[in-house]
Amino acid sequence: MAGELEREMRDLLQKNFEPSHLNVINDSARHHGHSGDDGTGESHFTVEIVSPHFSGQSRLARQRMVNAALGDIPGQRVHALAIRAFAPEDAPSDLSHPV
Amino acid sequence: MSNSQERIAQIVNDNDVVLFMKGTPYFPQCGFSSRAVAILEHCQVGFEGVDVLQDQEIRQGIKAYSDWPTIPQLYVKGEFVGGSDIMMEMYEAGELQQLLDQKQVAKAS
Numbered sequence: 001m002a003g004e005l006e007r008e009m010r011d012l013l014q015k016n017f018e019p020s021h022l023n024v025i026n027d028s029a030r031h032h033g034h035s036g037d038d039g040t041g042e043s044h045f046t047v048e049i050v051s052p053h054f055s056g057q058s059r060l061a062r063q064r065m066v067n068a069a070l071g072d073i074p075g076q077r078v079h080a081l082a083i084r085a086f087a088p089e090d091a092p093s094d095l096s097h098p099v
Numbered sequence: 100m101s102n103s104q105e106r107i108a109q110i111v112n113d114n115d116v117v118l119f120m121k122g123t124p125y126f127p128q129c130g131f132s133s134r135a136v137a138i139l140e141h142c143q144v145g146f147e148g149v150d151v152l153q154d155q156e157i158r159q160g161i162k163a164y165s166d167w168p169t170i171p172q173l174y175v176k177g178e179f180v181g182g183s184d185i186m187m188e189m190y191e192a193g194e195l196q197q198l199l200d201q202k203q204v205a206k207a208s
């Protein structure tokens with residue numbers, strides 16, 4: 001079942017980027033007991049997102065866009081957030097299928 | 100400019116390659132920092148590891164300095180490159196080595 005933060009991130013990304021592919025993956029269980037595990041079960045996430053908004057943007061710019069859209073979540077409310085952000089034309093094959 | 104921002108500026112200007120990380124290159128304290136160290140080792144590049152867990156001022160200050168919310172963070176010749184996701188993508192595409200070559204960063208001895 002999706003947690004509260006996971007839903008919040010999904011909603012923010014959906015609204016900001018109109019993605020053709022969006023995956024918000026909760027990796028927290030894999031980091032159980034690790035120093036960043038705050039016991040909420042929502043400490044580690046991976047975001048996989050494909051959106052036309054990223055076309056022509058550098059890797060750095062794409063991650064900055066995602067971080068900005070998520071406000072105080074990355075690094076503060078979530079200990080670790082891995083981001084894979086692509087434009088439709090450069091998305092790897094495992095992310096190129098529709099949502 | 101606050102003290103932490105001046106200290107960070109000095110660190111990234113005094114060292115060709117700087118990795119702000121959790122733990123040390125020998126004992127990384129976080130999977131993402133560990134991955135970043137492994138990537139730099141694969142590139143055979145010497146780097147300065149700055150353990151933010153040992154310095155709260157830098158731990159908070161680096162986020163503002165780079166306008167980047169998470170650790171690790173890589174700097175090459177004073178320029179912010181990105182975090183571990185970007186390092187991995189660049190490494191896999193051969194772009195990290197290109198960047199190091201372009202900036203004429205010396206190989207680790």
